[in-house]
Amino acid sequence: MDIKSLINYEPFFNQYKPKDIIYPNAIARHFDISSKEAYNLCQNRVGKDLRTLYMVKCPVCGYTLHGRYYSITSIDTEYEFGCTNCDTEFVVNPENDITVFFEKM
Numbered sequence: 001m002d003i004k005s006l007i008n009y010e011p012f013f014n015q016y017k018p019k020d021i022i023y024p025n026a027i028a029r030h031f032d033i034s035s036k037e038a039y040n041l042c043q044n045r046v047g048k049d050l051r052t053l054y055m056v057k058c059p060v061c062g063y064t065l066h067g068r069y070y071s072i073t074s075i076d077t078e079y080e081f082g083c084t085n086c087d088t089e090f091v092v093n094p095e096n097d098i099t100v101f102f103e104k105m
Helices: 010-014 024-031 035-043
Strands: 050-056 080-082 089-091 098-104
Touching: 010 024, 024 035, 024 098
Parallel strands: none
Antiparallel strands: 050 098, 080 089
């Protein structure tokens, strides 16, 4: 039997408040699991207590911008975004500049 299947994740997710951002990489480090397993763990909770959150990151410095999007189609790929960290202005490339997180409902 796999020891990871016995882990109770509920107390960990219950510590988050509504609107808190949940980072799959933080979950992976906390439970010593792969990033893919952490992402799948969060994805399985979508609609129950989490929702998918898309955020734009700067292609130059990697800074995550403040806007929260709940659908990829709501991110305007023709609009120029401005990074508040390095002052770069850029048009979003959906394949490289969008990061998927999760938000507690």
